[in-house]
Amino acid sequence: MTFRLVAAMLIVGMYLAIPAASLAATAQIIVITASPVIGTYCVTDLGMEFTLPDEVSLWWTPAEEGNGTKIVMTVGDWPSDCEDGLTVYEGNGTSTTQTIDTDDLTIGLYYHVYNLSGGNCSSCYATGSVIASDSIETGGGNVTINTEGLTEIADTMKLGIIFGFPVLLGLIGAKRHSLTLYLCGLFGLGISLSLVGSSLGSAVTIPMFILIVGLLGATVRDAVNRDINII
Numbered sequence: 001m002t003f004r005l006v007a008a009m010l011i012v013g014m015y016l017a018i019p020a021a022s023l024a025a026t027a028q029i030i031v032i033t034a035s036p037v038i039g040t041y042c043v044t045d046l047g048m049e050f051t052l053p054d055e056v057s058l059w060w061t062p063a064e065e066g067n068g069t070k071i072v073m074t075v076g077d078w079p080s081d082c083e084d085g086l087t088v089y090e091g092n093g094t095s096t097t098q099t100i101d102t103d104d105l106t107i108g109l110y111y112h113v114y115n116l117s118g119g120n121c122s123s124c125y126a127t128g129s130v131i132a133s134d135s136i137e138t139g140g141g142n143v144t145i146n147t148e149g150l151t152e153i154a155d156t157m158k159l160g161i162i163f164g165f166p167v168l169l170g171l172i173g174a175k176r177h178s179l180t181l182y183l184c185g186l187f188g189l190g191i192s193l194s195l196v197g198s199s200l201g202s203a204v205t206i207p208m209f210i211l212i213v214g215l216l217g218a219t220v221r222d223a224v225n226r227d228i229n230i231i
């Protein structure tokens with residue numbers, strides 16, 4: 001019974017580690033640089049934001065003279081003109097969002113934002129880039145360092161500690177047939193259940209219930225067989 005309980009707890013622990021490992025693999029420091037230009041015929045006040053997992057938002061003030069805005073994007077280098085790369089937006093609005101391929105972040109996404117006048121692109125343009133980086137060298141402009149992914153990793157690790165400590169007590173209790181450690185493990189899992197469940201959902205609450213029932217069953221079995229120790 002003890003071996004089966006330990007095996008079940010280890011399997012569930014590995015299952016819970018998968019989301020944290022996936023998050024750690026994808027989280028990066030995202031450097032966003034937005035460099036607007038000034039002029040009657042130019043788009044101004046360009047702002048940008050990257051939102052996990054794969055969305056880039058852009059907003060701007062249209063040129064005072066013109067009839068629209070066009071945004072183009074290329075991967076790995078700046079667009080050569082307003083026909084180069086992917087057209088992200090063309091219209092009369094002041095903001096847009098784009099779903100990106102996050103694999104492209106390692107070599108960078110580069111944007112030019114043009115004013116349209118009579119269907120032609122302005123000679124001036126605002127620039128913006130979104131790059132996954134190990135440093136915070138930016139090269140100027142209005143810069144945002146988005147560390148949301150790292151924050152999520154920290155939160156996940158904190159939940160792992162909250163959940164992992166009572167699991168460890170339960171494992172030791174199962175090994176030593178210790179009533180004290182059994183109860184500490186059950187009490188700790190019960191307290192952490194609501195906190196971990198509200199943060200990570202049913203993917204974690206169901207395995208936690210399995211662990212609680214397994215620990216309780218092992219406690220009862222050891223007590224019935226008089227194999228249990230107080231400490």
